[in-house]
Amino acid sequence: MINxxxxxPPGSGKGTQAQKLIEKYNLKQVSTGDLFRYNIKNxxxxxxxxxxxxxxxxxxxxxxxxxxxxxxxxxxxxxNGFIFDGFPRTAGQTEALEHIVEEQLNRPIDxxxxxxxxxEILVERILKRGETSGRTxxxxxxxxxxxxxxxxxxTAEVAELYKKQGKYVEISGVGEIxxxxxxxxxxxxxxxx
Ligand code: AMP
Numbered sequence: 001m002i003n004x005x006x007x008x009p010p011g012s013g014k015g016t017q018a019q020k021l022i023e024k025y026n027l028k029q030v031s032t033g034d035l036f037r038y039n040i041k042n043x044x045x046x047x048x049x050x051x052x053x054x055x056x057x058x059x060x061x062x063x064x065x066x067x068x069x070x071x072x073x074x075x076x077x078x079x080n081g082f083i084f085d086g087f088p089r090t091a092g093q094t095e096a097l098e099h100i101v102e103e104q105l106n107r108p109i110d111x112x113x114x115x116x117x118x119x120e121i122l123v124e125r126i127l128k129r130g131e132t133s134g135r136t137x138x139x140x141x142x143x144x145x146x147x148x149x150x151x152x153x154x155t156a157e158v159a160e161l162y163k164k165q166g167k168y169v170e171i172s173g174v175g176e177i178x179x180x181x182x183x184x185x186x187x188x189x190x191x192x193x
Contacts, residue, residue: 008115
């Protein structure tokens with residue numbers, strides 16, 4: 001089993017690269033952003049609560065997010081492991097994830113792959129995505145900049161925690177999609193070979 005954390009600011013290509021990693025290593029993707037959007041679409045109580053934060057470009061509180069993740073990991077799967085996309089985003093979530101994977105999957109997080117992209121490129125990419133994604137948080141530049149700022153303010157500490165454990169690798173998220181995937185595969189192969 002391999003458990004990967006795919007890390008990077010909004011618009012860094014996490015979703016696209018997660019798809020490549022899933023196909024190559026037979027992983028199940030757990031995207032907290034997607035899970036929130038599913039709940040919003042289905043008008044659940046959780047969705048209603050999450051929407052109040054998401055629409056402002058703020059993070060949903062840790063306990064709400066962590067409980068949702070615990071439930072998601074209970075769903076049976078025949079894959080070789082998990083790829084966490086958009087989680088953890090805070091130090092509290094990082095610690096929680098460590099316990100959750102040990103308890104529920106009997107296996108630690110193996111590697112945190114971090115996609116690095118310049119802020120202005122991020123804003124440009126997200127606005128472009130907003131033209132077709134229908135996501136309210138993708139269409140307003142102020143909200144987008146807030147999301148990027150939230151990422152640096154709260155999420156930078158996640159990188160520090162994985163760095164300390166020697167599990168953190170940075171990869172440029174700018175360039176051809178296939179080239180970026182190859183660089184990610186090289187890093188994953190190092191830990192499984
Ligand atoms: P994403 O699709 O990963 O960019 O997430 C969209 C929005 O969902 C974020 O801007 C947050 O409001 C919320 N969200 C997603 N994942 C998390 C998380 N791990 N912790 C808190 N909020 C989250």
